[in-house]
Amino acid sequence: MNKWLTSLRTNTPQEGFELAIKLSQMGVKYTQPSEEVRKKLRPKYSRDADSLIFASQVIAINFQTVAAANNYWK
Template sequence: MSWLPNLQTETPEEGYQLAIKLSRMAVKLTQPDDEARNKMRPGYASNYDSLIAVSHVVAVNFQTVSQANNYWR
C-alpha cells in the first residue's frame, strides 16, 4: 500500500498532520541517505531562515490538503 493513498482526512488537524508528513516525505525522497540528513540537521535546526522556510512548505501543503477536503465543509 502507498504511504499516500489519498488526501482525504476527517478533520483539519488530521489534514495538518498530513501536510507535515508530505513535507517530511519530500525531504526524505530528495535526500534518501539518513546519515546525510542527520549531518545536515544541526545546520538548519537553529537557523531561523530555514525554520521559516519549513513553515512555508507545510503551509503550502496544508493549503493543498484543505482544498482536497473542500475545507472540511
C-alpha cells in the same frame, strides 16, 4: 519507495496539517534518500530561524492542497 500516501482525506484539519508536514518531509526524503545525511542536517536547520520559516512555508503550501482535498473540512 514503499506506499506511504493513499489519500489526501483526513478526519480533521489538524490531521490535515500533520499530513502537510508529512508531504513536506517526503519532498526532502525523495531528494535526499539517505536517512544518515538527513539526520546530520537536522541540528543545523532546526536552529536556524530562516530555515524554520522556509520549512513552515512548504508546510503551508502542502496544507493548501490537503485543505482543498478535504473541501476545507466544511
